[in-house]
Amino acid sequence: MKAPGALGMKNQQSDVSSRSQPDVKAKEDGPVTSSAPLLSVEHVKISYRLKNTLVQAVDDATFTVMPEEKVMLIGPSGCGKSTILKAVAGFIEPVSGRISFAGSTNITPGPDRAVVFQEFDQLFPWRTVLDNVVYPLRVTGRSKPEAMAQATTFIEMVGLGPARTRFPHQLSGGMKQRVAIARALALGPPMLLMDEPFGSLDAITRTRLQGDLNRLAERAKVALLFVTHSIDEALLLGHRVVVLQGAPSTVAAVVDVRDINGPDDPHYRSIRRSLEDLLGAPGEEEPDGGN
Amino acid sequence: MAVTSQELRPGADLGGTLTARQSWSRLPAWLRRVIILAVAVAVWELYVKAAHVSHLVFASPYAVARSFVSGWLDGQIAGATGVTLEALAIGMAIGIGSAIVFTVLATWTTVGQDALMMFTSMLNPLPSIAILPLAIIWFGLNEKALVFVVANAVVWPIAINVTTGFRTVNTTLLMVGKNLGLRGWRLVRDVLLPAALPYIISGVKVAWAFAWRTIIASELVFGTAGGSGGLGYFINKSQYFLNIPDVFAGLVTIAVIGIIVEVGFNMLERRTVIRWGMQATS
Numbered sequence: 001m002k003a004p005g006a007l008g009m010k011n012q013q014s015d016v017s018s019r020s021q022p023d024v025k026a027k028e029d030g031p032v033t034s035s036a037p038l039l040s041v042e043h044v045k046i047s048y049r050l051k052n053t054l055v056q057a058v059d060d061a062t063f064t065v066m067p068e069e070k071v072m073l074i075g076p077s078g079c080g081k082s083t084i085l086k087a088v089a090g091f092i093e094p095v096s097g098r099i100s101f102a103g104s105t106n107i108t109p110g111p112d113r114a115v116v117f118q119e120f121d122q123l124f125p126w127r128t129v130l131d132n133v134v135y136p137l138r139v140t141g142r143s144k145p146e147a148m149a150q151a152t153t154f155i156e157m158v159g160l161g162p163a164r165t166r167f168p169h170q171l172s173g174g175m176k177q178r179v180a181i182a183r184a185l186a187l188g189p190p191m192l193l194m195d196e197p198f199g200s201l202d203a204i205t206r207t208r209l210q211g212d213l214n215r216l217a218e219r220a221k222v223a224l225l226f227v228t229h230s231i232d233e234a235l236l237l238g239h240r241v242v243v244l245q246g247a248p249s250t251v252a253a254v255v256d257v258r259d260i261n262g263p264d265d266p267h268y269r270s271i272r273r274s275l276e277d278l279l280g281a282p283g284e285e286e287p288d289g290g291n
Numbered sequence: 292m293a294v295t296s297q298e299l300r301p302g303a304d305l306g307g308t309l310t311a312r313q314s315w316s317r318l319p320a321w322l323r324r325v326i327i328l329a330v331a332v333a334v335w336e337l338y339v340k341a342a343h344v345s346h347l348v349f350a351s352p353y354a355v356a357r358s359f360v361s362g363w364l365d366g367q368i369a370g371a372t373g374v375t376l377e378a379l380a381i382g383m384a385i386g387i388g389s390a391i392v393f394t395v396l397a398t399w400t401t402v403g404q405d406a407l408m409m410f411t412s413m414l415n416p417l418p419s420i421a422i423l424p425l426a427i428i429w430f431g432l433n434e435k436a437l438v439f440v441v442a443n444a445v446v447w448p449i450a451i452n453v454t455t456g457f458r459t460v461n462t463t464l465l466m467v468g469k470n471l472g473l474r475g476w477r478l479v480r481d482v483l484l485p486a487a488l489p490y491i492i493s494g495v496k497v498a499w500a501f502a503w504r505t506i507i508a509s510e511l512v513f514g515t516a517g518g519s520g521g522l523g524y525f526i527n528k529s530q531y532f533l534n535i536p537d538v539f540a541g542l543v544t545i546a547v548i549g550i551i552v553e554v555g556f557n558m559l560e561r562r563t564v565i566r567w568g569m570q571a572t573s
Contacts, residue, residue: 122467124485125568126488126563126567168567
C-alpha cells in the first residue's frame with residue numbers, strides 16, 4: 001500500500017510520469033491528476049538587477065502544479081526559490097521560458113495567486129485585523145456585507161476572532177502570519193503562493209501553524225506553491241517536492257511525498273535522507289522542524 | 292499644597308520629604324503644569340510689585356492679562372492674528388503644493404531626486420527669514436513677500452520628508468498591494484500614502500514650526516519698515532508706543548497659537564501613527 005518514497009524520486013523532469021503511478025490508488029483524498037495543470041513553469045530562466053550587475057538566479061526551472069495540489073519548492077538559501085515564486089506571482093519577468101497559469105501565459109500580479117510572505121510586516125499597519133482581511137475582498141469587487149461575512153469566517157477559522165479589532169502591531173508574529181493566511185484564503189484563490197511564511201517563527205508556533213495550514217488548505221481546496229528550506233516542512237505539507245540545486249539553480253528532482261504520513265512513517269527517514277543528499281547538506285536544515 | 296492628598300505620616304522628617312516627592316509625581320501631568328505655571332506667574336507678579344520696575348519696561352501678569360482680554364475684545368489682537376494666519380495659510384498652501392510637485396518628480400525620476408536632494412541640502416539649513424530682504428525687492432513691502440518666505444520655509448522640509456517616506460515604503464506592502472491588483476492612483480492612495488504617513492506628518496510638523504517662526508519674524512521686520520498688520524506688527528507697534536502690556540499680550544497670543552497647533556498635531560498622531568504603531572523614528 002505504501003509506495004516507497006524513494007521510488008518516486010528520479011532525476012530532472014521525470015516528475016509527471018513518476019508522480020501519477022503509485023499514489024493515485026494509495027490515497028483517495030489526493031488531488032485530481034487527470035485534469036490539466038493549474039500552473040506550469042517551463043524552462044524558466046530568471047535574472048534580476050542588483051546594483052548594476054545582473055544576477056542570474058534561476059537557470060532552468062520546470063515543474064507543474066495541479067489544481068488543489070501542494071507543491072513545495074525547496075533548496076539551499078540563495079538558490080532562487082523565492083525568485084521563482086515572485087515570477088509566478090508576476091512581480092518579476094523571466095528572461096526566457098514560459099509560465100502559464102490557468103491557461104494564460106500573460107502573468108501579471110493578481111489575487112488569483114494570493115501571496116503570503118515571510119515578513120511579518122505584510123499586513124497594513126493602519127488597518128485592524130478585520131479590515132486587513134475585508135479590504136482585499138472589497139478591492140476585488142465583493143459587496144460590503146459579503147466581504148464582512150467572508151472575512152469574519154476566515155478570521156474565526158485561523159482562531160483570531162477575539163483579536164479582530166486589534167491593529168497588527170498588537171499581534172505576535174504567529175498571529176500576524178495567521179492573519180496573512182486568512183487574508184489570502186478569504187480571497188478564494190485557485191492558488192496560494194507562500195514564501196517561507198513560517199520562516200521567522202519559533203519552532204512551537206511554526207509546528208502549530210503548519211498543522212493549521214494543512215487543515216485550511218484542504219478545506220479551501222486551494223493549490224499551494226510553497227517555498228521552504230526545511231525538509232521536514234516540505235514533507236509535512238507537500239504532495240510533491242521540487243528540489244532546486246546550484247546557483248543559478250536548476251531543478252534537481254521532483255519528489256512525490258504525498259504518501260508520507262508524518263515522521264512516524266517508515267519511509268519518512270529514507271526519503272528525508274534522500275532529500276538531504278540531493279540538497280547536499282545533510283542535517284544542516286533545522287533538526288527540530290516538523291514534529 | 293501638593294502634599295495634601297498624601298496620607299499623613301507622623302514623625303520622621305525624611306519620610307515627609309519622600310512622601311512629598313511621591314505625591315507630586317502621582318499628580319496628573321496637566322495639574323503639575325498648571326501648578327508650576329501658577330507659581331511662575333505668582334513670582335512674576337510679586338517681583339513686579341516688590342521691585343517697583345518701571346511699567347515702561349516690564350508689565351505685571353495682571354496688566355498683561357488685562358491687555359490680552361481687552362485686545363481680543365476690541366478686535367485689535369484678533370484682527371492682527373487673522374492677518375498673520377491668513378498670510379501663513381496662503382504661504383503654507385503654496386509651499387505644500389510645490390512640495391507635492393517636487394515629491395512627485397523626485398519619486399518618479401532620478402534627476403528629480405538628485406535635484407531635490409541638492410536644493411534641500413542648500414536651502415533647508417538657510418533660515419527662511421534671511422531671504423526676506425530679497426523677497427521685499429522682488430515683491431515689494433506687502434503680503435506677497437511674506438507668503439513667499441513662508442512658502443520657502445515650508446516646501447523643503449515637507450518635500451524631503453515625504454520623498455523619504457515614499458522611498459522607504461516597505462516593499463512587501465507594495466507587493467501585497469500589487470498582488471491585489473492595485474495599480475496607479477489606487478496603489479498610491481491605499482498603500483503608499485498611508486505607509487508614508489509618519490513621514491508626512493513629521494514633515495508638516497517641522498514645516499509648521501519653521502513657518503510660524505518665519506512669519507512672526509518677517510512681520511517684525513515689516514513693522515519697522517511700516518505696513519502690514521499681523522501679530523509681529525502689533526508687537527512692534529505696541530513697543531513703539533511703549534505699551535508694554537500689549538507687547539506681552541502679543542507674545543502670549545503667539546505662544547498660545549503655537550501650543551494649540553502642537554496639541555492638534557499630537558492628537559492627530561495619537562489617532563493615527565501612534566495608534567497604528569508606526570511612528571517614524573527620526
